[in-house]
Amino acid sequence: MAVKTVIEAVREAMREEMRKDPRVFVLGEDIAERGGVFLATDGFLKEFGPARVIDTPLAESSIAGIAIGAAVNGLRPIAEIEFADFVWPAMNQIVGEAARIRYGTNGTKFVPMVVRMPYGGGVRGGLYHSQTIDVVFAHQPGLVVIAPSTPYDAKGLLKAAIRSDDPVIFLEHKRTYRLVRGEVPDEDYVVTIGEADVKRKGDDMTIVTYGLAVHYSLEAAELVKDEGISVEVVDLRTLAPLDRTTFLESVRRTSKALVVHEDYHTYGVGAEVAATIAQEAFHDLDAPVTRLAGPDVPAMGFAPTLEAEFMLSPEKIATAIRELAAY
């Protein structure tokens, strides 16, 4: 096992699958000569040639639409949207079309494509390079939505996504790309789609989260450890289909739940998790299910002061933990 970053894990997952399966190819803006703005496809043009590493025009709707057509016709495209903020023009093709093709053709056609996109804030990205866009996809039945937090999960889940026969939205928190390192096996492996993971064991409460916030939550759990608060951290990993079993099982044991995410509070992913816990673990709860999420303002600001106000942090999470623990 070697220690890798998230972006390395992503790159290796794609490279290995492309080596193994000639149907897999990548398309997107600046992914060929440039190797992607985050270098996710660095070296791919040289290794796989221009037929399988396609620089597209600046036109996201067609990137998704072309990927759908190629997938329906037997290939396995991996489309890169340069930043999640720029996927909005492609919504019609992804949510309107890709999600419904298997269902609407009664199983005759299907769309084995992956749409990768860097998302999330904390990188001085301002209004249009910081967005979290997960719930829009996760709400649409027919789409698989994955949001890994570690290099191990990123690689294993991306490989599973590429091999899946369903359209997969693969969300990579860009702040984790180079910040987060972890062990990644040398041999081939996949992480099963649709399974949450307990990233830290604890007894007093359960944090349910995903993406960058997993790391912040783990740090927060360390911060409060000496205060005698034992926190379990569940990493959802897959947002749709949602693995309810893992977090329910945890909350039933700890009796308290804190749902944490970077995206806006209202109608966010956390609402579904909280509502599920409230309904399914009603009698096990010692306190109301609490949410800590991004503020309901239209976007993350560019100035560092504004960005910090919007973003989560280990400290903010620790404060929420203490409050819930004291309930």
Added chain:
Amino acid sequence: MAVKTVIEAVREAMREEMRKDPRVFVLGEDIAERGGVFLATDGFLKEFGPARVIDTPLAESSIAGIAIGAAVNGLRPIAEIEFADFVWPAMNQIVGEAARIRYGTNGTKFVPMVVRMPYGGGVRGGLYHSQTIDVVFAHQPGLVVIAPSTPYDAKGLLKAAIRSDDPVIFLEHKRTYRLVRGEVPDEDYVVTIGEADVKRKGDDMTIVTYGLAVHYSLEAAELVKDEGISVEVVDLRTLAPLDRTTFLESVRRTSKALVVHEDYHTYGVGAEVAATIAQEAFHDLDAPVTRLAGPDVPAMGFAPTLEAEFMLSPEKIATAIRELAAY
């Protein structure tokens, strides 16, 4: 007061505002000569002329983008999206742009536009003429999202929307258009945006719902009345900003909550309502907050059998009421 249908109320609201304010104009597909596919703008071309009643090309992204530009430059456009299912190509302009312009210009520019769209099922519309698309808008801070259920509310809220200085998504359940009738005052009035409404008083449980499901819920409440179950029905009316006070107040009194909507269950509007109740009314609840929503399948089917399976009905709601009452 006269009895009107929902579509008449919508038409009158626009006509009266256009008569009063020369800045108000309508644009969309087939709204001029044709008067709109649902005749919402019937007679407008004749009364207001082609400069204020504009048939656009079939291009939803530009319909929204043009409305934004006109609004920023001092007009008050009302854009019609022919069916909510076709708004996906305009998502970038609405969610990516309109919602963030006031915030991103620090208050210098703003977008007083209304985007109206017929949504919802039960009209044999199949995959692409039945969609409910509310939560995608409601999740985005900066957008006002309205979904009225009665002619009175439709007219009063649409007038308020047209006069509002914020971008408003106005969702009209198309099954209510001609089905639902109700009294509408002859004189000018508005219904305040952001206020839910108790449509029926009751003591044993609170249904929180909106749109067509309000009527189904009221019917269901009648169905169970003789069984001794007294149901309060709260109509959200505005989905964003969400009026939490009204339904919390109700649930605190009835101690049981059933959240009902036509859209998919998972990550739907109901999740936020349920999560809010579970957090804020934790100690008042005698039973877990329950949700009854559309199934997590990609779309409503065309065959009547498939459609009925997807749709809500008074009977389905009555069953859910009985179960919750028995808890």
Added chain:
Amino acid sequence: MPTRRKPHTTTAARQAGAGIITSRDLLEMYRVMVMSRVLDERIWLLNRQGKAAIVASAQGHEAAQVACVWATDRARDHYLIYYRELTTLLALGLTPLDLLKGFLARDGEPLSGARQFPTHGAHRGVDVFSFSNVVGTQLPQAAGVALADKMRGEAKVTVVYFGDGAASQGDCHEAMNFAGIHRLPVVFFCENNRYAISVPLSKQMAIEGVAERAAGYGMPGVTVDGTDVVAVYEAVRAAAERARNGHGPSLVEVMVERLFPHTSDDDHTRYRTAEDIKGMREKDPIPIMEALLGRQRLLSTEAREAIWAEAKRTVNVATEEAEATPFPSAREFRAHVFADA
């Protein structure tokens, strides 16, 4: 590349000389057109009886649609159609029963199991795909289908059908641009009937037709008379050859009339003048085809009557069978959300 503004009509003489379409082909095409017309009329009837929820009629488009299929290879090519393609589907081999099951939403409907609107879904035999009601989405998808063929080195053509209305969508621009850059084997087949529901061409574009835009994507664009099977056949044939030989996409715009309102929910007297409605009848492709066959002495009165009688019989039988078929059961309602389901 030349853009022909004026619809190009082939004379019978020239066509006989070119000899590319046999008499047999012409008669077969006519048979499909008649079947389409008879079926279309039946569906309107079923709609008016409250049995068929919606109809988007192909009447007026029959010649163009049948000729396009004839000019391509249904055994290997891809057809991404839109909702007004009754004749295309018949020409590709679907039966009146298949289609009636769609309009009546009956069990076993082959394209979507009656999950979708009539004529929507995908077929397991011939590669016809009519996925969405959202106008224009098929265009980038077609570029993707063709890209896959090109990557595998398969000499297949992707024909993508769309209306004048769809040409206004951003997706149309993006698809044509990508196909042009990568010289993809696509035939962009635009059925220009001058209306997007009620919106006339003059409010859809500041030019005379969609083909004028082809140059902006580095591909040839032609406009042909869509009531003339030979003209359409030749134009599509040339475009398909070009595509199959690796020379890239083309745009073929056929000028047709939509002889009925947009769908059964529409009333075109609200927005078309009486003159316009009367005038378009002259562009009914069925009598035009009959005149062509008559000039070539390919169709006697008896033969013609026999073809119509046969079509009616077939449609009668199919209607009975479709009406006797139940709606699909809701049991399988959750199937095909994901691969394993």
Added chain:
Amino acid sequence: MPTRRKPHTTTAARQAGAGIITSRDLLEMYRVMVMSRVLDERIWLLNRQGKAAIVASAQGHEAAQVACVWATDRARDHYLIYYRELTTLLALGLTPLDLLKGFLARDGEPLSGARQFPTHGAHRGVDVFSFSNVVGTQLPQAAGVALADKMRGEAKVTVVYFGDGAASQGDCHEAMNFAGIHRLPVVFFCENNRYAISVPLSKQMAIEGVAERAAGYGMPGVTVDGTDVVAVYEAVRAAAERARNGHGPSLVEVMVERLFPHTSDDDHTRYRTAEDIKGMREKDPIPIMEALLGRQRLLSTEAREAIWAEAKRTVNVATEEAEATPFPSAREFRAHVFADA
């Protein structure tokens, strides 16, 4: 309408003859260009020092940008710009301090209060609007701005700026189409620098330039040399006149070079050849402008040096002041979500 493929360059002689730009204008434009260059260089420095988070350089685009403003009426026209418009903003009257506050994200930044990326937001004085980072969205919005003026009968021009990359977006097509149909007073100003980040023109379009598409929207399209202030001025002037007089939109494509990488996060040696990088230096608009002024004897060596020295002094003072300004307080963080907030 003619599409001019080859960039059109005005000779000094012709321009003197036409007499539409005064010597004073030429010198003023030069002064703005120099200020833009000096400021741009300073911002790169601040970026390399870790003080400015991101830079999208206007170097190479200066002549085109200043001439476009000069050819329009900043007292009444609308400017919907994109992110590479430092020179445009200076020409419109923003100060180096205004702009430095943006790059350093300081309190009181006039366009967005440092909520947005540098140069993004809207101004309360001159109507410049640079809302989004999402490439292409400004194009339909510009059509809407122009529609409002047209409805009110105001003789204003909307200038909308975009790159060659943005031309691939569906929104570009939809905007041009609508503007063409309604003959809206829009000048579509395309700064074609042959790259969308790393993607060269040949992978963006199957034609030679964006102006070739204008005909498909029923509007004139011209391509001009974007290092030639007079050529750009004349082309934009003609387009603006046309718009102001109710004759509808035009597309003016200026051929420029992006002399630096896409942004400070980019490294163009990954995708541009050494030859390409070296060659583009010949299209640096500053020496070209200086040569023009020299030929017309409008600029002595001393005058030139004074202009550069003045620009540097201004930028130095502004840098100090900007650096001394605090970041905006997070207190007003929730303001301006809705009207009442």
